[in-house]
Amino acid sequence: MTGAGGHDHDDLIGWDDGAQRVQELRDRWLPRLGTETVGLGEIAGRALAEPIDAPTDVPAWSHSTMDGFAFDATEEYPLSVVEADVFPEDDPPRIESGEAVRIATGAPLPPSANAVLKREEASVEDGQLTGTDLDPGTYVYERGSNVAEGERLFAAGERLGPKDAILLGDLGIERVTVRERFDVGLLATGTEIHEGRHTDLDSPMLAGLVRSWGHDATYEGTVPDEYDRVESRIEELAREYDVVVTTGGTSVGDKDYVIRALESLGEVLFHRVRLRPGKPIAVAELEAHDAVAFAIPGKPVGAHAVTSLVARPFFTGTASLSTIDAEMARDVDITTPGFAYAIPVTLDDGTAMPLGHADSQLSVYETAFDPSVLSSSTRATRADGFVLTESGVDRDETVEVVPYPVVER
CATH class of the missing domain: 3.40.980.10 (MoaB/Mog-like domain)
Structure with a gap:
């Protein structure tokens, strides 16, 4: 035809x-x-109408990942501790060569600082700091290390999920344009x-x-x-x-x-x-x-x-299939080569029982998979997923199971 x-x-x-x-x-x-603009709480399952590039570096400033002292790690101890503390809500202060500043976890580093000395490894006497030798970048969440300004993060047509609201929100993007x-x-x-x-x-x-x-x-x-x-x-x-x-x-x-x-x-x-x-x-x-x-x-x-x-x-927008490994509980043969067979299985502690096999809760076939009868058997929908194979499967063989939630979302 x-x-x-x-x-x-x-x-x-x-x-x-x-x-x-x-x-x-x-x-x-x-x-x-057509297109519409939605808030981040409404993006799940929606396809982007246009690509999204990072409007700025994330983080915009380098941040401390420890409570301690921030300074330029290429300089030698002792360093003069300035009379200031830096907290996450503060703007980053300026420090001069040979200086260090107390800093809290999550606080922005001064522009000239590139490392943080943990408080428990530091010693301060008469305003002078000594401690462990550090490499630049120690305990620092560096500017732009998460996202670089101008970086392409989302493609046009990409289907968004709830987790994407995290990155979009971090970029300062509150609403996005999606396809209807x-x-x-x-x-x-x-x-x-x-x-x-x-x-x-x-x-x-x-x-x-x-x-x-x-x-x-x-x-x-x-x-x-x-x-x-x-x-x-x-x-x-x-x-x-x-x-x-x-x-x-x-x-x-x-x-x-x-x-x-x-x-x-x-x-x-x-x-x-x-x-x-x-x-x-x-x-x-x-x-x-x-x-x-x-x-x-x-x-x-x-x-x-x-x-x-x-x-x-x-x-x-995707044909990809996530799988989990399991051991097949029974031999399953196929009757016609050249086809892919979607064999429904139930899962129990890493074992996949072919639902429809004579030894399962639904007896449709002995060992040769019967897709014709199984296709009409509503009880087969009680499977947890399916094994996609072009050949027979042996008992105890490790198989890749596609859980049904993978294709139903």
């Missing part, structure tokens, strides 16, 4: 290739969003769902993912498996939303109309990735309606896997 733009959808691509293409898609579409959130419309397809015979398990989960990634999601109901209605409803939503996310109808069955509809409305960038469960995802640009579409397969566990691995970079 050849879609709009001459793309051959029979050519599966790697899930990571798909994720990379989706991230590049974000780079093209993010600048189309993507406005996402969710549409479930399938006659069985439209008529209420099956529960729509995908849309609430997908809405939650979109919101946890920092964007707005609105459920727009269902359509039956009728081509004209599928196409017209997607077109309506594309006119209203930045992103349309559909569920179901992404395979190659007689009533799988979503891909045909996307081809008629725009360009399908790719259809199907080498990931099990979750293979039949499609991504499209609907340029005429200024929208992007993600067509997600209807089986809920597979839908979560492929959305959180392939679609996530569009909303978060």
Whole structure:
């Protein structure tokens, strides 16, 4: 099947290739969003509209990290102690050659000082200081050592987190300009769902993912498996939303109309990735309606896997996956080489039990991983994370587990 733009959808691509293409898609579409200015308490999950360079050195003055005496460490003892104490709230005083000044932790150093002698290592008699020999920089938090003026700290499009408020606040930046959130419309397809015979398990989960990634999601109901209605409803939503996310109808069955509809409305960038469960995802640009579409397969566990691995970079700007090491509790074989398998596991004291294995709380397969059945098994969502592998895994083998919170935020 050849879609709009001459793309051959029979050519599966790697899930990571798909994720990379989706991230590049974000780079093209993010600048189309409007901007707004928010305070530091509102930056979590927001994408910067423009880069941020350090407006000044941080710290602006060198500071003492100990209570003691500040002076120029290239000079020799004894040094004359000036009649002053320097505290964190003070402006840095000036001292002359051969002088030292008492200083508190966190206080700014005089411009000519470059070291601090700890109080317990110092001796003062008749106003003269002696003590341990020091190298310049001893017990000093040096000017600009944290951030140098003009340094590029945040890139345009970068997604901010709560911790970024610390550095921004230290720079004296109280508000930042961010892109508006993507406005996402969710549409479930399938006659069985439209008529209420099956529960729509995908849309609430997908809405939650979109919101946890920092964007707005609105459920727009269902359509039956009728081509004209599928196409017209997607077109309506594309006119209203930045992103349309559909569920179901992404395979190659007689009533799988979503891909045909996307081809008629725009360009399908790719259809199907080498990931099990979750293979039949499609991504499209609907340029005429200024929208992007993600067509997600209807089986809920597979839908979560492929959305959180392939679609996530569009909303978060990253495809990276943090992992923790664990030992596999059972052998798990694969049946079809050339695919990546997302094997759900539960974690217990460094051991990963494949949830779905006959010896786990959910018995779906003996030793050969069965993504088809597991993709529909709602109990599989009780896993703590998943192992992403292209080959079978042996019992007691050390594996890298992707905890679900990594892909859900």
